[in-house]
Amino acid sequence: MEIQEIKSRLSIATVLHYYGLKPDKNAKMCCPFHEDKTPSMQIYYKTQTAYCFSSNCKTHGKSMDVIDFILHKENCTKHEAIKKAVEILGHQEPNKKDRYQKNLSREEFLGNMFQYFRNAINNSKxxxxxxxxxxxxxxxxxxxxxxxxxxxxxxxxxxxIAQALEYGLLLDKGITGRTGEKAYGVFGKWSICFALKNKENEVAGLYFRSTLNDDKAKHFYLKNRTGIYPGYPNPNTKKLILTEAIIDAASLLQIKNIAENYSIVACFGTNGLNEEILNSIKSLEFLEEIIFCFDQDEAGKIAVEKYGKVLQEEMPGIKISSVELPNNDVNETLQLHNEEIFLELLENKKDIFLSTETERFANTDENNRQGNEQKKKITITEAEPKAELRAEPKTITEFLEQKDLLKSLNYLIEKSGIIGEENSRMLLFLIIISYLNKNPLHALVQGSSGSGKTHIISRIADLMPQEDVLRFTRITESSLYNWGEFDLFQKIIIIEDLDGLKEDALYALREFISNQVLRSSVTIKDKKGNNKSSHKIVKGQFSSLSATTKGETYEDNMSRSFLIAVDESKEQTQRIIQYQNRRNAGEINPEEQQKAIHFIQKIVRNLKFYEVVNPYATKLNLPEKVHKIRRLNEMYQAVIKQVTFLNQYQRKLTKDNQLITEIEDIEQATEILFESIVLKVDELDGSLRQFFERLKKFVKNEKQDFVLREIRQEFNISKTQMFRYIQTLTELDYIKQIGGFANKGIKYKISYWDNYQKLRAEIKDFLMLQILELKQEQTAPSKPKNKKLSTIVNESI
Structure with a gap:
């Protein structure tokens, strides 16, 4: 049939009727090609065309004939639009079967009904x-x-009605409606609908997903279910993705790069790789790889292992792999991340049986060397761990399963370009990855100008999946209130300079950190242009890192965040300079640095959300001298949970699928968090404490006085920074002015010579003895004990 003949026989009214669209008495209607509240499309029956007057429409400025209308409606090529026009024309001819015709086949009727449901979505909010x-x-x-x-x-x-009853779309419940006529129950009411197709690409079944999120009734399949979603895979398929659910498959179909390079088939749940799907896979002559994209829960993992074995037996030689999602399922991952994450996840997919063989070999090797290995653990030398760290595991899973995971990870962080500050960088890493959990953590990095505080938080952020990172130099007073409801969900916020934020912005940030939600009353305009009040909510499950030069200004923010001081010692400065020199000399390979960064990003993406339960939590205490002990205790427990979370590939699970903390996690968390705990005890902030300790070394004894000029020259710090340090120490009565002249220099003397190192040692002993008691209880639970060692230490403090 020629194009001109199609246009002459197919009217615009017929096309509109086919798509369930109805113009008003003035031949106007809401445009189906953009969001349209006021009718902006005019239908011209004389010329059989349509025209949208809205500048927001993709068709604006173009008069559409019937084929153009179908082209835009189906979002297809012109050739496909012509074929669709012939199909619509066939439906309207008397000798053809239409939706109301008797004796339609199941496929024809369901195909017509699905087209009706597709059209209905345009007008359904x-x-x-x-x-x-x-x-x-x-x-x-x-x-x-x-x-x-x-x-x-x-x-x-x-x-x-008769055919809907036959195929299950209507249910005869034997009831009468208000009008006295027979009433029917509707199958899959208030649900979105997907078509299951047979080998001939006809609609063989329908799947409905409730939009009401009713826990008792979410999923509906028509009786006598047949068909595959989205259809039988292309016979030339080389790579096939299997999802656990239809919505997961639909999520991947939206991603152009995946839809063009992979075939996708949805299973009907963890037990839903049925015979029809299996036979369709077996018919693929050119198939090279099957990729599972199942949920990350226990049922999903078991299903992948079960069906992986089935497919391997049925199709030997085909590669079977699995994608490890950062969230529970494909659709949830799509909601919380950009589409690009799936391309990277597919690149890093895991070969199921290769990893199983590796694991089996490792277990056999372990059994053969069990006695010797125990001796090695006891007699290992200082140099051996570094040699182990340099032998990088082949896969992410192997890396996460190794015993000294935190040490290996810390070494990788150093390779990525963060020099020194071993505990601080590890603590920042634990804090930043908490965005994956329900109760994220926050850190405030404090240091003098030029100390590298912004550098360290920026480089830590580089180690995260970049689609989850938001970096801000400045936050205005109302900007946090104006994000979308879920725009800050599972995100990382980096604030390069907290000093530039005004009080209102700090207040908003403070409330966001505390409550994970901001609620504001805002003024909006209604349809008539009148002002009215509205309630706006922004939810935020995010971790944050901020940098500041100030110590005590942000008292409220500090109490809600981990306070981490930048190491400003001469030794750290020397380490940084040596690294810079080596880099400029070409001794450091930038490709190796990028490789380390990308490897850590993959590690983060392979971490799965778990609740953590700490069976030792009631036996852990902090020294009573700690400032704001209630909040710090919660932070201490949170870091322990984060260490357990990072060690998830080595930890046992409860029957409720919760990770169980081990004493090793507590020990590692205490070591990492120690400096932050000390800062909470100390009334001097981090950079001020470092200055005061250097000052005591320079002055040497309580009788010696000093002038600011000689200190400034010795320490090589600015006049402004020196003034801040001296002013604060004077206010806190650590030093006092004893004389001198303004033109020759004011003389100062240290008035309070605190024993900071002793305090550090006492706190360290208190925490480590606590852990020692836990180990003793674990090895000899029935042995009676005297007064606790940690209690004795606490009394001495």
């Missing part, structure tokens, strides 16, 4: 809202909406 919430775009995938009205009003037809 609940469906659009639900799809937007699930990050699904109805213009990119074939999806419909069942409002339960297809058998009412003008659409009421006995043929439709």
């Amino acid at each position: 609940p469906a659009k809202d639900y799809l937007e919430k699930r990050s699904l775009d109805f213009t990119k995938i074939e999806v419909g909406y069942n409002s339960g009205q297809f058998h009412h009003g003008a659409r009421k037809d006995e043929n439709v």
Whole structure:
């Protein structure tokens, strides 16, 4: 049939009727090609064309004939639009079967009904809202909406009702409606709808997903289910992705790069790789690899292992791999990340059986060397761990399963370009990855100007998946209130200079950190242009790192965050200079540095969310001298949980799928957090304490006085920074002015010679003896004990 003949026989009214669109009495209607509240599309029946007057429409400025209209409606090529026009024309001819015709086959009837559901989605706000919430775009995938009205009003037809009853779309419950007529129950009412297709690409079944999120009734399949979603894979398929659910498959279909390079098939749950799907896979002659994208829960993992073995037996020689998602399932990952993450996840997929063989070999090797290995653990030398760290594991899983994970990770962090500050960088890493958990942590990095505080938080942020990182130099007073409701969900916020924030911005940040939500009353305009009040909510599950030169200014923020002082010692300065010199001399390979960064990013993406339970929590205490001990105790417990979370590949799970903390986690957390605990005890901030300790070494004894000029020259610090240090120490009565003249220099003397090192040792002993008691209880639980060692130490403090 020629194009001109199609246009002459197919009217614009027929096309509109086919898509369930109805113009008003003035031949106007809301445009189906953009969000349109006021009718902006004019239908011209004389010329059989349509025109949208809105500048927001992609068709603006173009008059559309019937084929152009179909092209935009189906989002297809012109050739496909012509074929669709012939199909629509066939439906309207008397000798053809239409939706209301009797004796339609199951495939023909369900195909017509699915097209009706697809058309209905254009005018359904609940469906659009639900799809937007699930990050699904109805213009990119074939999806419909069942409002339960297809058998009412003008659409009421006995043929439709009879066939809907036969195939299960209507349910005869034997009840009578208010009008006295027979009433029917609607199957899959208020649900989005997906088509299951047979080998001939006909609609063989329908799947409905409730938009009401009813826990008792979420998923609906028509009786006598047949068909595959989104359809039988292309016979030339080389790489096939299997998802656990249909919505997961629909999520991947939206991503152009994946849709073009992979075939996708959805299973019907963890037990839903049925015979039809299996046979369709077995028919693929050119298939090279099957990739599982199942949920990350226990049931999903068991299903991958079970079906992996089945497919390997049925199709020997085919590579079977699995994608480890950063969130529970594909759709949740799409909601919380950019599409690009899936390309990287597919690059880093794990070969199921290769890793199993590696694990089996490792276990056998371990059994053969068990006695010798125990001796090595006891007699290992100082140089041996570094040699082990340099032998990088082949896979991410192997890396996460190694015994000294934190040491190996710390070594990798150094390779990425963060020199020195071993405990601080590890603590910052533990804090920043907490964005993956329900109760994220926050850190305030404090140091003098030029000390490298901004550098360290920026480089730590570089180690995270970059799609999850938001970097700000400045935050205005109201900006945090203006984000979308979930824009800051599972994100990382880096604030390069907290000193530039105004009080209102600090208040908003403070409340966000405490409550993970901001609620504000805002003024908006209604449809008529009138002002009215509205309630705006922003939810934020994010971790944050901030840098500041000030110590006590942000008291409220400090109490909510871990306070970490930059190491400003001469030794650290020398380490940084040596690294800079080696880099400029070409001794440091930038490719190795980038490799370390990318490897750590993969590690973070392979961490799965778990709740953590610490069975030793009630036996852990902090020294009573600690400042704001209530909040610090919560922080201490949180870091222990983060260490357990990082060690998740080595930890046991409870029956409720919670990670169980071990004493080793507590020991590692205490070592990492120690400096931060000491800072909470000390009334001097980090950089001020470092200055005061250097000052005591320079002055040497309590009788010696000093002038500021000689200190400034000796320490090589600015006049402004010196003035801040001296002023604060004077106010706190650590030093006092004893004489001198303004033109010759004011003389000062140290008035309070505190024993800071002794205090550090006492706190360290208190914490480590506590851990020693736990180890003793674990090895000899029945042995009676005298007064606790940690209690004795605490009394001495």
